[in-house]
Amino acid sequence: MASRTLEALQRTLVRGPTFIRLLARLTDVDVPPPPATLSDRLSDWIDWTRAVALSRVLDAASPAVGTGGPAFDAAEEAAYAATRASLTRAIAGCLELCATDPQDAQAPEPDYAVFRQHYLSTQRAMLTATGRWRGRLRDLLGARSPRMSRLAELDALMEGVLSPREQALLAAVPGLLGEHFERSRLAAQQARIEAPTTASDAWLDGFRRDMQGVLLAELDVRFLPLEGLLAALRPHPQGRHVQTYA
Numbered sequence: 001m002a003s004r005t006l007e008a009l010q011r012t013l014v015r016g017p018t019f020i021r022l023l024a025r026l027t028d029v030d031v032p033p034p035p036a037t038l039s040d041r042l043s044d045w046i047d048w049t050r051a052v053a054l055s056r057v058l059d060a061a062s063p064a065v066g067t068g069g070p071a072f073d074a075a076e077e078a079a080y081a082a083t084r085a086s087l088t089r090a091i092a093g094c095l096e097l098c099a100t101d102p103q104d105a106q107a108p109e110p111d112y113a114v115f116r117q118h119y120l121s122t123q124r125a126m127l128t129a130t131g132r133w134r135g136r137l138r139d140l141l142g143a144r145s146p147r148m149s150r151l152a153e154l155d156a157l158m159e160g161v162l163s164p165r166e167q168a169l170l171a172a173v174p175g176l177l178g179e180h181f182e183r184s185r186l187a188a189q190q191a192r193i194e195a196p197t198t199a200s201d202a203w204l205d206g207f208r209r210d211m212q213g214v215l216l217a218e219l220d221v222r223f224l225p226l227e228g229l230l231a232a233l234r235p236h237p238q239g240r241h242v243q244t245y246a
Helices: 002-012 018-026 038-045 048-059 074-096 112-142 146-170 173-194 202-233
Strands: none
Touching: 018 173, 018 202, 074 112, 074 202, 112 146, 112 173, 112 202, 146 202, 173 202
16 A cells, blocks of 8 residues: 555656646556657657758748738637637537436446547547648748748748657557546446445546546647747737747
8 A cells, every 4th residue: 555655646746747747647657757858859859851951941041921911810819719719618528428317227337439539539620720720820920020931931840840749649648548447447346346335436527527637738738839829920018029940
């Protein structure tokens, strides 16, 4: 028991973004400290062709700026917010999955396949929405100024470098949640055996909330590049500016 308690305490001390800390808490996956700095890891991920392209973007003369392009305005801001709100509502749908009447003794056992399908469909919706908005925001940046146009080019390059790795890592999340689901289900079964009069199915509500938390954290991760582009597009008080890669 003492060793399990110590392990649980150690797992709660995982540092990093909310998404990583949630997965570390809910799964048996160990999250060791990063072996290298971010710049060192990026040097491993960027092959020589990408490195040459990155160098060209950073060293090139100021790119041409589009003319007559769309402007970023309140309507664009509202549409962006509506997209994120729609995804948040879709994520909340997991709280209703496998819902049954607690008085129904013949209700089927909850099946993780239902939750997995919801997670995968939500991931696809997030990927589609963020991809569309990322391209849209780059177009808006490209019409602003040489510095903003260069930022858009750099973002497009980094998306090509990092997105395949990101998608591969995120694809593993439904499997990790499936293991958490199974552990929770088995623990509830054991509790019913040991104390049939006090056991309940509250574990399923807990799992739904855990899944919602992971999905919301993944949404934050996927929208992070968009928030950076938006920060460059939004007006800023005089004397303040957004750092770009000029």
